[in-house]
Amino acid sequence: MKEVLVNLAYLISASLFIFGLKNLSHPRTAVRGNMIGALGMLVAVLVTLLDRRIVDITTIIVGLTTGAVVGTVLALRVQMTAMPQLVAVFNGLGGGASALVAGTALYESLSGGGEPGFWFTASVVASGIIGAVTFFGSGVAFGKLQGIIKERPIRYSGEQVVKAVVFGLALFAGLLLIKNPDRTALYWVMILFSSVLGVLLTIAIGGADMPVVIALLNSYSGLAASATGFVLENSALIISGSLVGASGMILTNLMCKAMNRSLLNVLFGGFGEVVSTEEDIYEGKVKATSPEEVALILETARRVVIVPGYGMAVAQAQYAVRDLYNLLESRGVEVEFGIHPVAGRMPGHMNVLLAEVDIPYDKMKELEEINPTFEQTDVVIVIGANDVVNPLANTDPKSPIAGMPVLEVWKAKTVVVIKRSLSPGFAGVPNPLFAMDNTLMLFMDAKKAVQEIVNALKESS
Amino acid sequence: MDNFVMYLTVFVLAMFVGFEVITKVPPTLHTPLMSGANAISGITIVGALIASGSENTFLAKVLGLIALIFATINVVGGFLVTHRMLGMFRRKE
Structure with missing residues (x-):
């Protein structure tokens, strides 16, 4: 009877x-949704x-x-810019916990003297592999986001074979364990190979593909819990x-679509190698500008769109951007934000940063919404974004980013790109936007640049 | 075996429910949805509670305790940070 009540509570x-x-x-x-979820957890506990x-x-109390x-x-102390790491x-912790619980269940079932059944051990194996991959994969992702591990993808010849072999070994150890459940050492061998697999899978992925990886690991943490449920x-x-x-x-699917790439291509594809031939598409065509000149252009603008990228997060420029937004709005300028789905290092990264500085969320526009408005826009300010505003995605079918939906900022009257140098973005391709007639480059740190634009605007009034 | 098929049924149906329930998430909510969902995946805390609190070998208890700490960080931290993030999203008054 009591068991029925417990199961009803779980339901x-x-x-x-x-x-x-x-x-x-x-x-x-x-x-409310988040609170309902927390309530569900409280009931379960x-x-x-x-x-x-x-x-x-x-x-239990200690734990x-x-x-x-x-x-x-x-949760309370994390900086919003560090949200992807958190x-x-x-x-990772969710995945790790699931793997450990599955392992403990195996020991418990053995100490009971019984012979664990096939499906039981098979579930332990599934939970162990997914959980360990999630734990170590997330660990590497954390390291990359935190800057402890090199952000560039680490690639080597024969890497797919190495991954396949390691996965095969993990699976083999798992199968042996299913045949001999009392040989618990096999569980740890399996965990070891799965952990190596988790590291290998994520170490090969570069910074700009992180949104996909984070979303995928999120999915894995759920699947690991599910396997533990079995x-x-x-x-x-x-x-x-x-x-x-x-x-x-x-x-994960949304992120892949936003890059026009398949999940397999993100996980195993050769993205992120520098393929650029550095042919001089910039020579003599790039126009550098100053904060004062940008302020002058903004004086007469009626509609401004700000396009933030990971550079805004790195420079912690969101507060300066807020000041610019407030100043322009107070002068009757219409200001909106154009946000690419994969801008930043996790899904929705830019939205969180802008929300932190009180930008109303109806000012943050999606790609499909903002693209038709660029033609009526006087000034676009691109802050630390590159590949997501690259016209090659539309024009060069051979480019690695071909077909990726991009923000068509070049249709605006003037484009100001705040960037420290002309270095290519993550995809390794040059960006013809920088050399366009209506583009001005502001080679500065994002935060400093925006602050100086704000100051120049204030002085001139 | 019978049980397995039953649980598999539950698993597959719940996947379908998930795909149906979470439709058209606006980008603003991508991060909070992810961290909120992640907190829910901390449900493994249920297993960790039993593993660390029941009669067990020393090794199993230690593993259970680590699992419990991991899962609790996941649950408490996940729901809290989601709440904090959602508090920042507001419309212009």
Whole structure:
């Protein structure tokens, strides 16, 4: 009887997760959605504490308190610019926890004296592999985002073979474990190979492809939880895990579409090698400008679009951008933001940074919305973005970024590009935008540049 | 085996529910959706609670405790940071 009640409670919490996610995907209900999700989690935790198997409450209190303190500090103290790293860490911890729980379940089942069944061990294997890949993959992603590991993709000849072999070894260890569940060392061998696989998979991926990777790891963390649900025969875990798996896949898919590339191409493709021949498309055509000149142009503008990229995050320029936005708005200029889906290092990265400085979210326009408006725009200010405003995507079918939807900023009257140098973006291709007649280059640090434009504007009035 | 097929059914149906429920997410919500969903994947905390709190070998308990700490960071941190982020999104009054 009691077990029925427990399972009913798990059903309630799974339903709350579904409601929560539904609400979380609409702007007006998102806050409530998150709370509903948290409530679902609370129900699940409380009902689990009533489980008769739980005899040692001290360990639980130690674990819960430590985790809650660390989690709270991380969540409240993180800078918004460091959000991609934090999401990577949380993804990794979720995956790691799932793998460990599956491992413990294996030990527990063996100490009970029984012979673990085929499906049980198979689920342990699935959970272990996905969990370890998620944990170490997220670790590398964190390292890259934090600047501890080189952001450029690390590629070498025969790398796909190496990955296939390592995956094969992990799978082989898993199959052996399924045949001999009492040889627990095999579990750790499997975890070891899966961990190496997680590192190899992510180390080969460059910074600008991070949005895809983060979304994918998000999906994996869900699938790992789901696999653990099979191990524990707990449908709450299975349902919640697959919901998260689905949500991560939706985001992964959106990110891939925004780059016009398949997931396989992002994970294994040769993107990020510098293919540029550096033929001089810039020679004699690039016009450098000064903050004062930009201020002068802005004086007469009626419509301005700001296009932020990862450079804005790196330079922490969002506060300066807010000042510029406020100043222009107070003078009756219409200002909007054009945001490319893969700008930054995780899905929605630019939106979070702009929201942090109180830019209303109806001013942040999507690609499809903003593109038709460039022709009526007086000035576009590109801040630390490159590949997402590259006209080659539309014109050169041989370019690595061919077919990628881009922000067609060159249709505006004047384009100001704030960038420290002419160096190519992540895709390694030069950007003809920089050499166009209506483009002015402002070679400066993004934050300093915007601040000086603001100052020049204030002085002239 | 019977159970496995039943759980597989639950898994597949829940995937479909996920794809149906999360439709047309506006880009503004990409990050909060991701971190909120991630907090939900911390549901593995349920397994970690049982692993660390039940009669177990020392090794299993240690693993369980690590899992519990990981999962709790994931859950608490995930929901909190999502809440904090969502608080920043507002319309112009």
